[in-house]
Amino acid sequence: MMNMISINREAMKVVRRILEAPEPLGVLVERLACGATVIDMGQKVPGGWVAGRYYTLITLGGLAEVSYEPFPIGERMLSAVRVMIDHPQLACIASQIAGWRLEGAREGAPILAGPARALNRNSPDHYFDLIDYCDQAEEGVIAIQTAEPVTDDWATTIAAACRLKPENLYILVAPNSSLVCAIQVAAxxxxxxxxxxxxxxxxxxxxxxxxxxxxxxxxxxxxxxxxxxxxxxxxxxxxxxxxxxxxxxxxxxxxxxxxxxxxxxxxxxxxxxxxxxxxxxxxxxxxxxxxxxxxxxxxxxxxxxxxxxxxxxxxxxxxxxxxxxxxx
The missing domain is CATH 3.30.1030.10 (Methenyltetrahydromethanopterin Cyclohydrolase; Chain A, domain 2)
Structure with a gap:
Protein backbone atom coordinates (compact mmCIF):
# COMPACT_ATOMS: atom_id res chain seq x y z
CA MET A 1 0.00 0.00 0.00
CA MET A 2 2.80 2.42 0.89
CA ASN A 3 4.46 1.96 -2.52
CA MET A 4 1.16 2.72 -4.29
CA ILE A 5 1.34 6.31 -3.03
CA SER A 6 3.75 8.62 -4.82
CA ILE A 7 4.66 11.47 -2.50
CA ASN A 8 6.14 13.43 -5.41
CA ARG A 9 2.96 13.15 -7.49
CA GLU A 10 0.88 14.18 -4.46
CA ALA A 11 3.18 17.11 -3.71
CA MET A 12 3.11 18.24 -7.34
CA LYS A 13 -0.64 18.78 -7.04
CA VAL A 14 0.15 21.51 -4.51
CA VAL A 15 3.08 22.86 -6.53
CA ARG A 16 0.73 23.41 -9.47
CA ARG A 17 -1.59 25.49 -7.30
CA ILE A 18 1.37 27.77 -6.54
CA LEU A 19 2.45 27.97 -10.19
CA GLU A 20 -1.05 29.02 -11.24
CA ALA A 21 -0.98 32.21 -9.14
CA PRO A 22 2.31 32.88 -7.30
CA GLU A 23 1.90 36.66 -6.88
CA PRO A 24 -1.05 36.61 -4.43
CA LEU A 25 0.95 34.16 -2.30
CA GLY A 26 3.98 36.48 -2.11
CA VAL A 27 5.96 33.87 -4.07
CA LEU A 28 8.44 34.26 -6.93
CA VAL A 29 8.85 31.53 -9.57
CA GLU A 30 12.11 31.50 -11.54
CA ARG A 31 13.67 29.13 -14.07
CA LEU A 32 17.37 28.32 -13.76
CA ALA A 33 19.60 28.01 -16.83
CA CYS A 34 19.51 24.21 -16.53
CA GLY A 35 15.70 24.25 -16.68
CA ALA A 36 14.88 23.57 -13.02
CA THR A 37 12.19 25.72 -11.39
CA VAL A 38 12.93 27.62 -8.16
CA ILE A 39 9.93 28.63 -6.04
CA ASP A 40 11.15 31.43 -3.77
CA MET A 41 9.00 31.75 -0.65
CA GLY A 42 11.05 34.19 1.39
CA GLN A 43 14.39 35.19 -0.12
CA LYS A 44 13.54 37.95 -2.60
CA VAL A 45 9.83 38.01 -1.73
CA PRO A 46 7.88 38.04 1.57
CA GLY A 47 5.93 34.79 1.23
CA GLY A 48 2.96 34.59 3.57
CA TRP A 49 0.55 32.44 5.57
CA VAL A 50 -0.90 30.59 2.61
CA ALA A 51 2.55 30.07 1.10
CA GLY A 52 3.71 28.67 4.45
CA ARG A 53 0.82 26.22 4.49
CA TYR A 54 1.62 25.11 0.94
CA TYR A 55 5.36 24.75 1.68
CA THR A 56 4.52 22.61 4.72
CA LEU A 57 2.05 20.47 2.81
CA ILE A 58 4.55 19.90 -0.02
CA THR A 59 7.30 18.84 2.38
CA LEU A 60 4.80 16.38 3.88
CA GLY A 61 4.36 14.81 0.47
CA GLY A 62 0.86 16.24 0.14
CA LEU A 63 -0.32 13.78 2.79
CA ALA A 64 -1.57 16.07 5.56
CA GLU A 65 -3.98 18.76 6.62
CA VAL A 66 -2.29 21.99 7.67
CA SER A 67 -4.07 24.72 9.65
CA TYR A 68 -3.45 27.54 12.13
CA GLU A 69 -4.69 28.15 15.67
CA PRO A 70 -3.98 30.54 18.57
CA PHE A 71 -1.07 29.95 20.96
CA PRO A 72 -1.14 32.20 24.07
CA ILE A 73 2.09 33.05 25.88
CA GLY A 74 1.11 35.11 28.87
CA GLU A 75 -0.73 38.20 27.68
CA ARG A 76 0.52 37.78 24.10
CA MET A 77 -1.28 35.72 21.48
CA LEU A 78 0.90 34.04 18.87
CA SER A 79 -0.14 31.56 16.20
CA ALA A 80 0.59 27.85 16.00
CA VAL A 81 0.55 25.52 13.02
CA ARG A 82 -1.23 22.17 13.29
CA VAL A 83 -0.60 19.15 11.06
CA MET A 84 -2.90 16.14 10.80
CA ILE A 85 -1.18 13.17 9.17
CA ASP A 86 -2.56 9.80 8.07
CA HIS A 87 0.62 8.33 6.54
CA PRO A 88 3.33 9.39 9.03
CA GLN A 89 6.08 7.16 7.63
CA LEU A 90 5.68 8.57 4.13
CA ALA A 91 4.86 12.17 5.04
CA CYS A 92 7.52 12.61 7.70
CA ILE A 93 10.28 10.02 7.29
CA ALA A 94 10.25 9.63 3.50
CA SER A 95 9.62 13.32 2.83
CA GLN A 96 9.74 15.99 5.54
CA ILE A 97 12.98 15.09 7.33
CA ALA A 98 15.97 17.13 6.15
CA GLY A 99 18.04 14.00 5.59
CA TRP A 100 19.82 14.43 2.25
CA ARG A 101 23.20 16.13 2.50
CA LEU A 102 23.93 17.15 -1.06
CA GLU A 103 27.11 15.48 -2.29
CA GLY A 104 28.99 16.37 -5.44
CA ALA A 105 27.98 20.02 -5.42
CA ARG A 106 30.34 22.85 -4.60
CA GLU A 107 31.24 24.01 -1.09
CA GLY A 108 28.33 25.20 1.03
CA ALA A 109 25.88 22.70 -0.43
CA PRO A 110 22.71 22.39 1.64
CA ILE A 111 20.78 19.65 3.42
CA LEU A 112 17.61 18.80 1.54
CA ALA A 113 14.08 17.94 2.65
CA GLY A 114 10.95 17.03 0.74
CA PRO A 115 9.57 14.23 -1.39
CA ALA A 116 12.40 14.12 -3.95
CA ARG A 117 14.50 12.50 -1.21
CA ALA A 118 12.58 9.33 -2.06
CA LEU A 119 13.79 9.56 -5.68
CA ASN A 120 17.47 9.82 -4.78
CA ARG A 121 19.12 6.74 -6.29
CA ASN A 122 22.74 7.84 -5.80
CA SER A 123 22.94 7.86 -2.01
CA PRO A 124 19.58 7.43 -0.21
CA ASP A 125 19.81 8.84 3.30
CA HIS A 126 19.78 6.53 6.30
CA TYR A 127 16.21 7.39 7.31
CA PHE A 128 14.96 5.12 4.53
CA ASP A 129 16.38 2.18 6.51
CA LEU A 130 13.45 2.72 8.92
CA ILE A 131 10.70 2.18 6.35
CA ASP A 132 10.11 0.12 3.22
CA TYR A 133 9.51 2.80 0.61
CA CYS A 134 10.90 4.30 -2.55
CA ASP A 135 9.11 6.55 -5.00
CA GLN A 136 8.86 6.57 -8.76
CA ALA A 137 7.81 9.76 -10.48
CA GLU A 138 8.70 11.83 -13.53
CA GLU A 139 8.65 15.08 -11.54
CA GLY A 140 10.24 15.78 -8.17
CA VAL A 141 10.06 18.44 -5.45
CA ILE A 142 12.80 19.31 -2.98
CA ALA A 143 12.92 21.97 -0.24
CA ILE A 144 15.93 23.94 0.96
CA GLN A 145 16.00 26.05 4.13
CA THR A 146 18.56 28.65 3.08
CA ALA A 147 19.24 32.33 2.48
CA GLU A 148 21.66 31.42 -0.33
CA PRO A 149 20.52 31.56 -3.96
CA VAL A 150 19.92 28.17 -5.54
CA THR A 151 22.61 27.41 -8.11
CA ASP A 152 22.59 25.44 -11.34
CA ASP A 153 25.18 23.17 -9.72
CA TRP A 154 22.80 22.26 -6.90
CA ALA A 155 19.89 21.72 -9.27
CA THR A 156 21.77 19.54 -11.75
CA THR A 157 23.23 17.44 -8.92
CA ILE A 158 19.79 16.88 -7.40
CA ALA A 159 18.18 16.10 -10.76
CA ALA A 160 20.90 13.60 -11.68
CA ALA A 161 20.60 11.78 -8.34
CA CYS A 162 16.81 11.57 -8.78
CA ARG A 163 17.07 10.45 -12.44
CA LEU A 164 15.01 13.48 -13.43
CA LYS A 165 15.31 15.89 -16.29
CA PRO A 166 16.25 19.25 -14.72
CA GLU A 167 13.10 20.82 -16.18
CA ASN A 168 11.07 18.35 -14.09
CA LEU A 169 12.69 19.42 -10.81
CA TYR A 170 11.01 21.99 -8.54
CA ILE A 171 12.94 23.56 -5.65
CA LEU A 172 11.28 25.40 -2.76
CA VAL A 173 13.44 27.87 -0.82
CA ALA A 174 12.88 29.96 2.31
CA PRO A 175 15.47 31.41 4.75
CA ASN A 176 15.34 31.08 8.55
CA SER A 177 14.14 34.68 8.87
CA SER A 178 11.04 34.22 6.70
CA LEU A 179 7.47 33.61 7.83
CA VAL A 180 7.27 30.54 5.59
CA CYS A 181 10.31 28.99 7.27
CA ALA A 182 8.99 29.74 10.76
CA ILE A 183 5.76 27.95 9.82
CA GLN A 184 7.31 24.91 8.17
CA VAL A 185 9.80 24.32 10.99
CA ALA A 186 7.10 24.53 13.67
CA ALA A 187 5.18 22.00 11.56
Whole structure:
Protein backbone atom coordinates (compact mmCIF):
# COMPACT_ATOMS: atom_id res chain seq x y z
CA MET A 1 0.00 0.00 0.00
CA MET A 2 2.80 2.42 0.89
CA ASN A 3 4.46 1.96 -2.52
CA MET A 4 1.16 2.72 -4.29
CA ILE A 5 1.34 6.31 -3.03
CA SER A 6 3.75 8.62 -4.82
CA ILE A 7 4.66 11.47 -2.50
CA ASN A 8 6.14 13.43 -5.41
CA ARG A 9 2.96 13.15 -7.49
CA GLU A 10 0.88 14.18 -4.46
CA ALA A 11 3.18 17.11 -3.71
CA MET A 12 3.11 18.24 -7.34
CA LYS A 13 -0.64 18.78 -7.04
CA VAL A 14 0.15 21.51 -4.51
CA VAL A 15 3.08 22.86 -6.53
CA ARG A 16 0.73 23.41 -9.47
CA ARG A 17 -1.59 25.49 -7.30
CA ILE A 18 1.37 27.77 -6.54
CA LEU A 19 2.45 27.97 -10.19
CA GLU A 20 -1.05 29.02 -11.24
CA ALA A 21 -0.98 32.21 -9.14
CA PRO A 22 2.31 32.88 -7.30
CA GLU A 23 1.90 36.66 -6.88
CA PRO A 24 -1.05 36.61 -4.43
CA LEU A 25 0.95 34.16 -2.30
CA GLY A 26 3.98 36.48 -2.11
CA VAL A 27 5.96 33.87 -4.07
CA LEU A 28 8.44 34.26 -6.93
CA VAL A 29 8.85 31.53 -9.57
CA GLU A 30 12.11 31.50 -11.54
CA ARG A 31 13.67 29.13 -14.07
CA LEU A 32 17.37 28.32 -13.76
CA ALA A 33 19.60 28.01 -16.83
CA CYS A 34 19.51 24.21 -16.53
CA GLY A 35 15.70 24.25 -16.68
CA ALA A 36 14.88 23.57 -13.02
CA THR A 37 12.19 25.72 -11.39
CA VAL A 38 12.93 27.62 -8.16
CA ILE A 39 9.93 28.63 -6.04
CA ASP A 40 11.15 31.43 -3.77
CA MET A 41 9.00 31.75 -0.65
CA GLY A 42 11.05 34.19 1.39
CA GLN A 43 14.39 35.19 -0.12
CA LYS A 44 13.54 37.95 -2.60
CA VAL A 45 9.83 38.01 -1.73
CA PRO A 46 7.88 38.04 1.57
CA GLY A 47 5.93 34.79 1.23
CA GLY A 48 2.96 34.59 3.57
CA TRP A 49 0.55 32.44 5.57
CA VAL A 50 -0.90 30.59 2.61
CA ALA A 51 2.55 30.07 1.10
CA GLY A 52 3.71 28.67 4.45
CA ARG A 53 0.82 26.22 4.49
CA TYR A 54 1.62 25.11 0.94
CA TYR A 55 5.36 24.75 1.68
CA THR A 56 4.52 22.61 4.72
CA LEU A 57 2.05 20.47 2.81
CA ILE A 58 4.55 19.90 -0.02
CA THR A 59 7.30 18.84 2.38
CA LEU A 60 4.80 16.38 3.88
CA GLY A 61 4.36 14.81 0.47
CA GLY A 62 0.86 16.24 0.14
CA LEU A 63 -0.32 13.78 2.79
CA ALA A 64 -1.57 16.07 5.56
CA GLU A 65 -3.98 18.76 6.62
CA VAL A 66 -2.29 21.99 7.67
CA SER A 67 -4.07 24.72 9.65
CA TYR A 68 -3.45 27.54 12.13
CA GLU A 69 -4.69 28.15 15.67
CA PRO A 70 -3.98 30.54 18.57
CA PHE A 71 -1.07 29.95 20.96
CA PRO A 72 -1.14 32.20 24.07
CA ILE A 73 2.09 33.05 25.88
CA GLY A 74 1.11 35.11 28.87
CA GLU A 75 -0.73 38.20 27.68
CA ARG A 76 0.52 37.78 24.10
CA MET A 77 -1.28 35.72 21.48
CA LEU A 78 0.90 34.04 18.87
CA SER A 79 -0.14 31.56 16.20
CA ALA A 80 0.59 27.85 16.00
CA VAL A 81 0.55 25.52 13.02
CA ARG A 82 -1.23 22.17 13.29
CA VAL A 83 -0.60 19.15 11.06
CA MET A 84 -2.90 16.14 10.80
CA ILE A 85 -1.18 13.17 9.17
CA ASP A 86 -2.56 9.80 8.07
CA HIS A 87 0.62 8.33 6.54
CA PRO A 88 3.33 9.39 9.03
CA GLN A 89 6.08 7.16 7.63
CA LEU A 90 5.68 8.57 4.13
CA ALA A 91 4.86 12.17 5.04
CA CYS A 92 7.52 12.61 7.70
CA ILE A 93 10.28 10.02 7.29
CA ALA A 94 10.25 9.63 3.50
CA SER A 95 9.62 13.32 2.83
CA GLN A 96 9.74 15.99 5.54
CA ILE A 97 12.98 15.09 7.33
CA ALA A 98 15.97 17.13 6.15
CA GLY A 99 18.04 14.00 5.59
CA TRP A 100 19.82 14.43 2.25
CA ARG A 101 23.20 16.13 2.50
CA LEU A 102 23.93 17.15 -1.06
CA GLU A 103 27.11 15.48 -2.29
CA GLY A 104 28.99 16.37 -5.44
CA ALA A 105 27.98 20.02 -5.42
CA ARG A 106 30.34 22.85 -4.60
CA GLU A 107 31.24 24.01 -1.09
CA GLY A 108 28.33 25.20 1.03
CA ALA A 109 25.88 22.70 -0.43
CA PRO A 110 22.71 22.39 1.64
CA ILE A 111 20.78 19.65 3.42
CA LEU A 112 17.61 18.80 1.54
CA ALA A 113 14.08 17.94 2.65
CA GLY A 114 10.95 17.03 0.74
CA PRO A 115 9.57 14.23 -1.39
CA ALA A 116 12.40 14.12 -3.95
CA ARG A 117 14.50 12.50 -1.21
CA ALA A 118 12.58 9.33 -2.06
CA LEU A 119 13.79 9.56 -5.68
CA ASN A 120 17.47 9.82 -4.78
CA ARG A 121 19.12 6.74 -6.29
CA ASN A 122 22.74 7.84 -5.80
CA SER A 123 22.94 7.86 -2.01
CA PRO A 124 19.58 7.43 -0.21
CA ASP A 125 19.81 8.84 3.30
CA HIS A 126 19.78 6.53 6.30
CA TYR A 127 16.21 7.39 7.31
CA PHE A 128 14.96 5.12 4.53
CA ASP A 129 16.38 2.18 6.51
CA LEU A 130 13.45 2.72 8.92
CA ILE A 131 10.70 2.18 6.35
CA ASP A 132 10.11 0.12 3.22
CA TYR A 133 9.51 2.80 0.61
CA CYS A 134 10.90 4.30 -2.55
CA ASP A 135 9.11 6.55 -5.00
CA GLN A 136 8.86 6.57 -8.76
CA ALA A 137 7.81 9.76 -10.48
CA GLU A 138 8.70 11.83 -13.53
CA GLU A 139 8.65 15.08 -11.54
CA GLY A 140 10.24 15.78 -8.17
CA VAL A 141 10.06 18.44 -5.45
CA ILE A 142 12.80 19.31 -2.98
CA ALA A 143 12.92 21.97 -0.24
CA ILE A 144 15.93 23.94 0.96
CA GLN A 145 16.00 26.05 4.13
CA THR A 146 18.56 28.65 3.08
CA ALA A 147 19.24 32.33 2.48
CA GLU A 148 21.66 31.42 -0.33
CA PRO A 149 20.52 31.56 -3.96
CA VAL A 150 19.92 28.17 -5.54
CA THR A 151 22.61 27.41 -8.11
CA ASP A 152 22.59 25.44 -11.34
CA ASP A 153 25.18 23.17 -9.72
CA TRP A 154 22.80 22.26 -6.90
CA ALA A 155 19.89 21.72 -9.27
CA THR A 156 21.77 19.54 -11.75
CA THR A 157 23.23 17.44 -8.92
CA ILE A 158 19.79 16.88 -7.40
CA ALA A 159 18.18 16.10 -10.76
CA ALA A 160 20.90 13.60 -11.68
CA ALA A 161 20.60 11.78 -8.34
CA CYS A 162 16.81 11.57 -8.78
CA ARG A 163 17.07 10.45 -12.44
CA LEU A 164 15.01 13.48 -13.43
CA LYS A 165 15.31 15.89 -16.29
CA PRO A 166 16.25 19.25 -14.72
CA GLU A 167 13.10 20.82 -16.18
CA ASN A 168 11.07 18.35 -14.09
CA LEU A 169 12.69 19.42 -10.81
CA TYR A 170 11.01 21.99 -8.54
CA ILE A 171 12.94 23.56 -5.65
CA LEU A 172 11.28 25.40 -2.76
CA VAL A 173 13.44 27.87 -0.82
CA ALA A 174 12.88 29.96 2.31
CA PRO A 175 15.47 31.41 4.75
CA ASN A 176 15.34 31.08 8.55
CA SER A 177 14.14 34.68 8.87
CA SER A 178 11.04 34.22 6.70
CA LEU A 179 7.47 33.61 7.83
CA VAL A 180 7.27 30.54 5.59
CA CYS A 181 10.31 28.99 7.27
CA ALA A 182 8.99 29.74 10.76
CA ILE A 183 5.76 27.95 9.82
CA GLN A 184 7.31 24.91 8.17
CA VAL A 185 9.80 24.32 10.99
CA ALA A 186 7.10 24.53 13.67
CA ALA A 187 5.18 22.00 11.56
CA UNK A 188 8.05 19.48 11.86
CA UNK A 189 6.98 18.45 15.35
CA UNK A 190 5.70 15.00 14.35
CA UNK A 191 8.81 14.36 12.24
CA UNK A 192 10.97 15.36 15.21
CA UNK A 193 9.08 12.91 17.43
CA UNK A 194 9.43 10.04 14.95
CA UNK A 195 13.15 10.34 14.39
CA UNK A 196 13.78 10.54 18.14
CA UNK A 197 11.67 7.42 18.73
CA UNK A 198 13.65 5.62 16.04
CA UNK A 199 16.94 6.69 17.62
CA UNK A 200 15.79 5.09 20.88
CA UNK A 201 14.89 1.84 19.13
CA UNK A 202 11.12 2.21 18.82
CA UNK A 203 9.62 0.71 15.65
CA UNK A 204 8.14 3.70 13.79
CA UNK A 205 6.37 1.34 11.40
CA UNK A 206 3.80 0.86 14.19
CA UNK A 207 2.68 4.52 13.96
CA UNK A 208 -0.69 4.71 12.20
CA UNK A 209 -1.81 8.35 12.55
CA UNK A 210 -0.33 11.52 14.01
CA UNK A 211 -1.07 15.12 14.72
CA UNK A 212 0.99 17.90 16.20
CA UNK A 213 1.19 21.62 16.68
CA UNK A 214 3.99 24.06 17.27
CA UNK A 215 4.12 27.75 18.08
CA UNK A 216 5.25 30.07 15.27
CA UNK A 217 7.87 32.45 16.70
CA UNK A 218 8.15 36.21 16.14
CA UNK A 219 10.25 37.02 13.07
CA UNK A 220 13.65 38.69 12.93
CA UNK A 221 15.96 39.35 9.98
CA UNK A 222 19.05 38.02 11.79
CA UNK A 223 19.41 34.47 10.40
CA UNK A 224 21.16 33.05 13.49
CA UNK A 225 18.64 34.42 16.01
CA UNK A 226 15.80 33.34 13.71
CA UNK A 227 17.30 29.84 13.56
CA UNK A 228 17.38 29.76 17.36
CA UNK A 229 13.75 30.80 17.67
CA UNK A 230 12.44 28.25 15.18
CA UNK A 231 14.29 25.49 17.02
CA UNK A 232 12.85 26.71 20.33
CA UNK A 233 9.36 26.42 18.87
CA UNK A 234 9.91 22.65 18.65
CA UNK A 235 11.99 22.05 21.79
CA UNK A 236 9.89 24.19 24.15
CA UNK A 237 6.57 24.80 22.38
CA UNK A 238 5.82 21.75 20.21
CA UNK A 239 3.28 19.02 21.05
CA UNK A 240 3.00 15.75 19.16
CA UNK A 241 0.36 13.00 19.43
CA UNK A 242 0.92 9.60 17.86
CA UNK A 243 -1.46 6.68 17.45
CA UNK A 244 0.46 3.40 17.44
CA UNK A 245 -0.18 -0.34 17.28
CA UNK A 246 2.44 -1.66 19.69
CA UNK A 247 2.99 -3.18 23.12
CA UNK A 248 2.64 -0.89 26.13
CA UNK A 249 6.10 -1.98 27.28
CA UNK A 250 7.68 -0.70 24.06
CA UNK A 251 6.16 2.72 24.69
CA UNK A 252 7.05 3.00 28.37
CA UNK A 253 10.64 2.03 27.55
CA UNK A 254 11.18 5.14 25.42
CA UNK A 255 8.63 7.89 26.02
CA UNK A 256 10.49 9.67 28.83
CA UNK A 257 13.69 9.64 26.75
CA UNK A 258 12.31 11.30 23.62
CA UNK A 259 11.14 14.67 24.97
CA UNK A 260 13.47 17.65 25.14
CA UNK A 261 13.36 17.93 28.95
CA UNK A 262 15.36 14.65 29.07
CA UNK A 263 18.38 16.28 27.40
CA UNK A 264 21.28 17.59 29.50
CA UNK A 265 21.27 20.68 27.25
CA UNK A 266 17.63 21.50 28.07
CA UNK A 267 16.51 24.76 29.65
CA UNK A 268 18.06 27.58 27.62
CA UNK A 269 17.22 29.21 24.29
CA UNK A 270 18.69 27.22 21.42
CA UNK A 271 20.79 30.12 20.14
CA UNK A 272 22.71 30.18 23.44
CA UNK A 273 23.43 26.46 23.17
CA UNK A 274 24.43 26.90 19.53
CA UNK A 275 26.85 29.73 20.27
CA UNK A 276 28.36 27.79 23.18
CA UNK A 277 28.96 24.89 20.77
CA UNK A 278 30.95 27.17 18.46
CA UNK A 279 28.06 27.31 15.99
CA UNK A 280 28.66 23.62 15.28
CA UNK A 281 25.44 21.60 15.19
CA UNK A 282 27.43 18.40 15.66
CA UNK A 283 28.51 19.58 19.13
CA UNK A 284 24.90 19.89 20.30
CA UNK A 285 23.51 16.76 22.00
CA UNK A 286 21.29 14.87 19.56
CA UNK A 287 18.69 14.21 22.23
CA UNK A 288 17.92 17.93 22.46
CA UNK A 289 16.23 17.72 19.06
CA UNK A 290 13.03 16.37 20.60
CA UNK A 291 9.45 17.58 21.04
CA UNK A 292 8.47 19.54 24.12
CA UNK A 293 5.50 17.23 24.73
CA UNK A 294 4.68 13.77 23.37
CA UNK A 295 1.46 11.79 23.75
CA UNK A 296 1.24 8.22 22.47
CA UNK A 297 -2.14 6.51 22.20
CA UNK A 298 -1.73 2.73 21.93
CA UNK A 299 -4.46 1.33 19.70
CA UNK A 300 -3.82 -2.17 21.03
CA UNK A 301 -4.42 -1.43 24.73
CA UNK A 302 -6.31 1.86 24.50
CA UNK A 303 -3.89 3.50 26.94
CA UNK A 304 -2.33 6.92 26.38
CA UNK A 305 1.19 7.71 27.59
CA UNK A 306 2.49 11.27 28.00
CA UNK A 307 5.80 12.99 28.73
CA UNK A 308 7.34 16.46 28.63
CA UNK A 309 6.03 19.99 29.10
CA UNK A 310 5.70 23.31 27.29
CA UNK A 311 8.35 25.62 28.71
CA UNK A 312 6.80 29.08 28.61
CA UNK A 313 9.73 30.68 30.46
CA UNK A 314 12.25 29.75 27.75
CA UNK A 315 9.80 30.73 25.01
CA UNK A 316 9.38 34.18 26.59
CA UNK A 317 13.14 34.62 26.84
CA UNK A 318 13.76 33.44 23.27
CA UNK A 319 10.86 35.29 21.64
CA UNK A 320 10.59 38.47 23.73
CA UNK A 321 13.84 38.75 25.69
CA UNK A 322 11.97 38.37 28.96
CA UNK A 323 13.40 36.59 32.00
CA UNK A 324 11.38 35.06 34.80
CA UNK A 325 12.75 37.71 37.16
CA UNK A 326 11.61 40.55 34.89
CA UNK A 327 8.11 39.14 34.99
CA UNK A 328 8.15 39.08 38.79
Missing amino acids: RIVEQSLHRLAEEGFDVKTVRHAHGFGVIPPLIRDEVIAMGRINDSLLYGGVSTLYVDAEDEAITAVIDKVVSVASRAYGRPFVEIYEEAGRDFYQIPLDLHSPAVLHINNLKSGRTFSAGEINYAVLRKSFFGESQMERG
